[in-house]
Amino acid sequence: MLKGKTVLVGVSSSIAIFKACELVSQLRQRGATVHVLMTQNATKLVTPLTFHALSGNPVIVDLFEPKEHSIQHVALADQADAFVIAPATANIIAKLANGIADDAVSTTALACRAPLIIAPAMETKMWEHPATQRNIQTLQERGAVIVEPEEGWLSSGKKGKGRLASIDKIIAAVEMALGMKRDLEGWKVLVTSGATREPIDRVRFISNPSSGKMGFAIAQVAKERGADVILVAGHTEVSPPEGIEVVKVKTAREMIEAVMKYAGWFDVLVSAAAIADFTPKQTVEGKIGRGETETLVLELEPTPDLLATVRQRCPTVFLVGFAAEVGEPTQRAIEKLRRKGLNLIVANDVSQPDSGFGVDTNRCIFISADGSIEPLPLLTKREVAERLWDKIKELRNRV
């Protein structure tokens, strides 16, 4: 999360400018206050209005037309926690390297002491030119972070190095520069969340009140800390976090099939979904009407066990389960951990009003395979997610 952080985005006139729209939007969605500064040439490619709408703040192009009674470049430079220039043309890079301050972007950069992140984009020959390379080196020596351009298709129709780095990489560089943790980089994580729905007939189902909030918080924190994350989500009351691949499923069987498709890809599975233990043996076609039967008996059969199936197929995966119990959950959670071969289980008593289904807080106990039991205080689900990843990291480092 970038809540409470002010990020300046300097935009120069590269054809990759359309990607800066996504960058600004993503930074804002992650909670940052975003101010966009554009070079005059950049406004010939995309209008300031676009960035105004995406950032929610007026765009600065001309320092001599202040919209407020302050010297904008100095005021903004002082507010900034990070200054990212993306896309950065060969020209703006040359100006930054040489201390030239003749437009809103370069002038503000010179006045700014926040971390500077530069994401260049240009044709291969411009990128490889010794002048550009020397300018890049100068900026690096001065502490700027360069998000290297990538190889690939360029707007000239040629292939080569010079494509703007992915938005994910640029945001990761901003977060790193802000001192945020990227300690799960390289981890491949699958998280399940939400409730499954087991159909009785075409309009009725058996389910539970799981909102999906816990699983979403776990997926989001993993993503922010650098992991590659896939989310398999049943029915949820809230929208999934942005920027994460989501596979939507309905039933327990679909959830297990979706997870098993990724078997071999993930090295950590956190199963926070409330998966039905039983499903109707038969689903009635159409709708069961009130007058059709005096009493209705549903015959249920057990659903396949996700965690046990994964443990069988993937013996080395780090497996985390949840035990939502009514009443003191520790003993039943320990039994579940042993029976399913889990590395860690998160137990909670869902009969408490501040814990479990639907609410934003949770009171959990971490129980690990080595026998350690760690009760946590009442925390927000996001805080539980942070603590959970710390715990998983600690346990995986021990192996």
Ligand SMILES: Cc1cc2nc3c(=O)[nH]c(=O)nc-3n(C[C@H](O)[C@H](O)[C@H](O)COP(=O)(O)O)c2cc1C
């Ligand atoms: C359509 C178009 C696309 C351009 N794309 C790039 C580019 O990707 N990278 C680059 O360094 N220059 C690019 N240029 C050249 C720059 O716009 C030019 O060097 C300009 O003077 C840079 O101004 P600025 O850095 O103030 O935005 C492009 C020019 C045009 C007309």
